[in-house]
Amino acid sequence: MISYHQITLKVNGETEVVNVPANMTLLVMLREEMGLTGVKNGCAAGECGACTVLMNGEPVNSCMVLAAECDGAEVITVEGLSHNGQLIKLQEMLIAKGGVQCGFCTPGMLISAFALLKRNPDPSENEIREALVGNLCRCTGYVRIIDAVKASVEK
Amino acid sequence: MAVTDKMPELIGKSPLRVDVHGKVTGAAIYTDDIQFGKNLLYARVKRSPHPHALIKKIDTSKAEALPGVKVIVTGKDYPQRIGLYLKDKNIFATDRVRFVGEAVAGVAAVNEEIAEKACELIEVEYELLEPVFDSIYGASPDAPLIHPDMGDYEVANFIFPKPGTNISNHFKARKGDVDRAWKDCAAIVEKSFHIPQVQHVPIEPHIAIAKTDDNGRVTLWASSQSPFAQRNLIAKTLGISESDMRVIAPYVGGGFGCKAGVTMEAMPVAIALKAKGHPVKMRFTREEEFYTNFVRQGLKIKLKVGCDKDGNMLAMENTMYWDGGASTEYGVNITRAGGYSSTGPFDIPNVKTDSFCVYTNHPIGGAYRGFGMSELHTGIGQVMDELAEKIGMDKVEFLKRNSIQGGDINVTGMKMHPIGLQECIDKVAKGINWGVKEKASSDNKLRGKGIAISWKAPAMPPNAGSSAFIEMNEDGTATVNVGGQEIGQGAFTVAAQIAAATIGLPMEDIRIAGPLDTQYSPYEWQTVASRLTWSMGNAVRFAAADARRQILEMVAEAWDEDVDDLDIINGIVVSYRSEKEMSLKNIAVYGIPKEDDQGWIGGPVVGQGSFMPSYVTGLDPETGQGPRAVVHYTTGAQGFDIEIDKDTGKIEILKAVTAFDVGRALNPELVKAQMEGGMMQGISSAIFEEIILEEGVMQNPSFVDYRIATTVDVPRVMETYFVEVPQDDGPFGARGIGEHPMTPTIAALGNAIYDATGIRLEGPPFLPEKVYLAMKDAGILD
Numbered sequence A: 001m002i003s004y005h006q007i008t009l010k011v012n013g014e015t016e017v018v019n020v021p022a023n024m025t026l027l028v029m030l031r032e033e034m035g036l037t038g039v040k041n042g043c044a045a046g047e048c049g050a051c052t053v054l055m056n057g058e059p060v061n062s063c064m065v066l067a068a069e070c071d072g073a074e075v076i077t078v079e080g081l082s083h084n085g086q087l088i089k090l091q092e093m094l095i096a097k098g099g100v101q102c103g104f105c106t107p108g109m110l111i112s113a114f115a116l117l118k119r120n121p122d123p124s125e126n127e128i129r130e131a132l133v134g135n136l137c138r139c140t141g142y143v144r145i146i147d148a149v150k151a152s153v154e155k
Numbered sequence B: 001m002a003v004t005d006k007m008p009e010l011i012g013k014s015p016l017r018v019d020v021h022g023k024v025t026g027a028a029i030y031t032d033d034i035q036f037g038k039n040l041l042y043a044r045v046k047r048s049p050h051p052h053a054l055i056k057k058i059d060t061s062k063a064e065a066l067p068g069v070k071v072i073v074t075g076k077d078y079p080q081r082i083g084l085y086l087k088d089k090n091i092f093a094t095d096r097v098r099f100v101g102e103a104v105a106g107v108a109a110v111n112e113e114i115a116e117k118a119c120e121l122i123e124v125e126y127e128l129l130e131p132v133f134d135s136i137y138g139a140s141p142d143a144p145l146i147h148p149d150m151g152d153y154e155v156a157n158f159i160f161p162k163p164g165t166n167i168s169n170h171f172k173a174r175k176g177d178v179d180r181a182w183k184d185c186a187a188i189v190e191k192s193f194h195i196p197q198v199q200h201v202p203i204e205p206h207i208a209i210a211k212t213d214d215n216g217r218v219t220l221w222a223s224s225q226s227p228f229a230q231r232n233l234i235a236k237t238l239g240i241s242e243s244d245m246r247v248i249a250p251y252v253g254g255g256f257g258c259k260a261g262v263t264m265e266a267m268p269v270a271i272a273l274k275a276k277g278h279p280v281k282m283r284f285t286r287e288e289e290f291y292t293n294f295v296r297q298g299l300k301i302k303l304k305v306g307c308d309k310d311g312n313m314l315a316m317e318n319t320m321y322w323d324g325g326a327s328t329e330y331g332v333n334i335t336r337a338g339g340y341s342s343t344g345p346f347d348i349p350n351v352k353t354d355s356f357c358v359y360t361n362h363p364i365g366g367a368y369r370g371f372g373m374s375e376l377h378t379g380i381g382q383v384m385d386e387l388a389e390k391i392g393m394d395k396v397e398f399l400k401r402n403s404i405q406g407g408d409i410n411v412t413g414m415k416m417h418p419i420g421l422q423e424c425i426d427k428v429a430k431g432i433n434w435g436v437k438e439k440a441s442s443d444n445k446l447r448g449k450g451i452a453i454s455w456k457a458p459a460m461p462p463n464a465g466s467s468a469f470i471e472m473n474e475d476g477t478a479t480v481n482v483g484g485q486e487i488g489q490g491a492f493t494v495a496a497q498i499a500a501a502t503i504g505l506p507m508e509d510i511r512i513a514g515p516l517d518t519q520y521s522p523y524e525w526q527t528v529a530s531r532l533t534w535s536m537g538n539a540v541r542f543a544a545a546d547a548r549r550q551i552l553e554m555v556a557e558a559w560d561e562d563v564d565d566l567d568i569i570n571g572i573v574v575s576y577r578s579e580k581e582m583s584l585k586n587i588a589v590y591g592i593p594k595e596d597d598q599g600w601i602g603g604p605v606v607g608q609g610s611f612m613p614s615y616v617t618g619l620d621p622e623t624g625q626g627p628r629a630v631v632h633y634t635t636g637a638q639g640f641d642i643e644i645d646k647d648t649g650k651i652e653i654l655k656a657v658t659a660f661d662v663g664r665a666l667n668p669e670l671v672k673a674q675m676e677g678g679m680m681q682g683i684s685s686a687i688f689e690e691i692i693l694e695e696g697v698m699q700n701p702s703f704v705d706y707r708i709a710t711t712v713d714v715p716r717v718m719e720t721y722f723v724e725v726p727q728d729d730g731p732f733g734a735r736g737i738g739e740h741p742m743t744p745t746i747a748a749l750g751n752a753i754y755d756a757t758g759i760r761l762e763g764p765p766f767l768p769e770k771v772y773l774a775m776k777d778a779g780i781l782d
Ligand code: FES
Pocket: A040, A041, A042, A043, A044, A045, A046, A047, A048, A049, A050, A051, A052, A061, A062, A063, A064
């Protein structure tokens, strides 16, 4: 029998108490237990970045984290980036620069870029490329995504 | 239908995408995001471990006994065949498996783990058969037959299978007299290339959920480029009436052709028919995504080309053996497209083409962005490069001299419409500073430039149709209903733009009805072939013109004026004669009251439009000749300036430039985004990608072992240009551009590698180790 764990964590600013099976990933918990379907599943193997969320301020592949390990953690998903309908600059720039096509990589891409700008508010182009290297996108060729991150740098 | 001729202001502007807000906030709904409640069952698939074998026995008893298992189906339950152009595929294998990964049984259970466990418990007895892993051998009389019953399969009338062989289509083109032409050639180049299978790699894997109601009606939710084709094919195959099958298709997280036609979607339906009341969800793992569904088929191509002493092309002989895989239901048309486009965009008087679609025991080849064309042009682009060199002519001059132009008669006897290919070549040549030999950045690097041109026509049945309708709302906005899918290319945005421009509304007053739902959405053949902007765009334009006409006639009657004096500007009807104005708010639904309360004029406005090309003709099966093989061609060019590291063989792209003639760029930023994304996908396929098959088993089915381009691989400089020579029957002159930008990429890079090293590789991927070893063998490393 699979054991269950009760965990308490903060997701997008709200405190949540959830009962999770020991083998459930953070990805599945966010999508299926909390309805945060903005977090995408592209491989469930830690290889595509579509499921990227912020955990305690660091970008992680949520498919590689067990939900049971998240007791006490603070998690931010793409749904938690904007507040009261007010998009953050990164989202606005991604729209303005045309860095979205099918949109499936977008939530993970935004979280990785958000984390980059948090730790390095003025990244070089190389630093931007390095920070997003784990987020695969098959549609855009990345050009406009990189441009959007550049344009989001607050000068 | 009369449509106003002036060019509205919104055309050629780049309003923001209509789908984008939900996509940056996580609110956009994709198929796996739909919640189905507690009744949901999860389906997994038992797959063949063998490339070619007879199924002797399937024992499902142990699996059935597993608690939580609800339904198991096998090929016995569904012996009927399915397929788009050739019905050669079973939903689950019946008597024989033909590739590693082929579905043998499907299980639905209360969760995925139990379904997976049940699959392991299903016992299948096989009798191994000799497999076929090579397309040329497969086409030979020595090869064992993979589809011995091919002669009985239902087939479209423009596909020519050869029963008793593994050749499921043979497209022939015969133009002029090739054998005589060789004598007049001053230079001849003969070369063969091999282009391996690659995967589409959408970031969203395939997913479909099916549910059967008590009354037998089926609903399918799928990540789909083709809800209507899926409704049609699955319903027909399973004996359901089309209108009793409903396909709902939310946003697609990347398609590139792999979510066109029917691939895995029939499986959950087949299971759900036996699990009434339960939604049955089938979601592919990344590994399944790599080889159990469509891949881009492999190609072995043999080319012979010749020109006279002035560099005028005289002849081409092109023999293509396509590795179609275990089923070629879609692939037969890819090889046909390879046949009727077999010269590339070159004007060649004497042509002999044989394009063979060959069954092998490899993964199934299906539509992939620009199908057939990246593969075909890989060969053509490189032999032309060599021919130019052999005759001693500048390569760009050679391309310009020989590229096809409006009025030329092409390989199938079709008269070319006006195109801007010459200008595309000029733009690319200028972009990469062609003709200027530039120094490498250091001594251990080699620098080179390469250029190639390509063309592609929408490959589809002659009568692929589109339709649209537009409903006006009380608030003066318009809801545009289409059946074409938003797969990232911007189809919804362009539909909104065409509707807004045609009616006379601002962009923000357009809503796109979604998700696509065959129960409500108007018919669209498939979202493939770069055909939506053109075909669906026409339907939307006609629907918008119809709505506009209804509005203007209503207002004209109310004002007692002539329709010709009225216009709609930004949602306001204006009269140029009386200078009256009236907002569309309310009137487009409630009508307009007559004066003195004497009744009403008008009523809810619903505009409708449809479009289907009527002029595509059949081709002679022996010569491939006919008046008009296709609707049109989009043409263009691409060039690279690269450096190769002598120590590692690694290619660095200093500059990538592409230009295509899009007829009219309705939304220039979206056009450029397609060019960038397509070129990058092309670069990725050229430099990194290959499905490595050993004895039919894919060796690298994960992102770790199958690398695609990431942010660090993007060229430092990328330039995209469009040329606009209008398409006579396109909306505002537009032609498609979704697929084309990746079609010349491998050839252009191959030419750049040759320019840098003098080495011509047999095919992609141009991996560092491959390039390094080739340089070593050639003795150019000191
Ligand atoms: S889904 Fe987590 S990295 Fe791909």
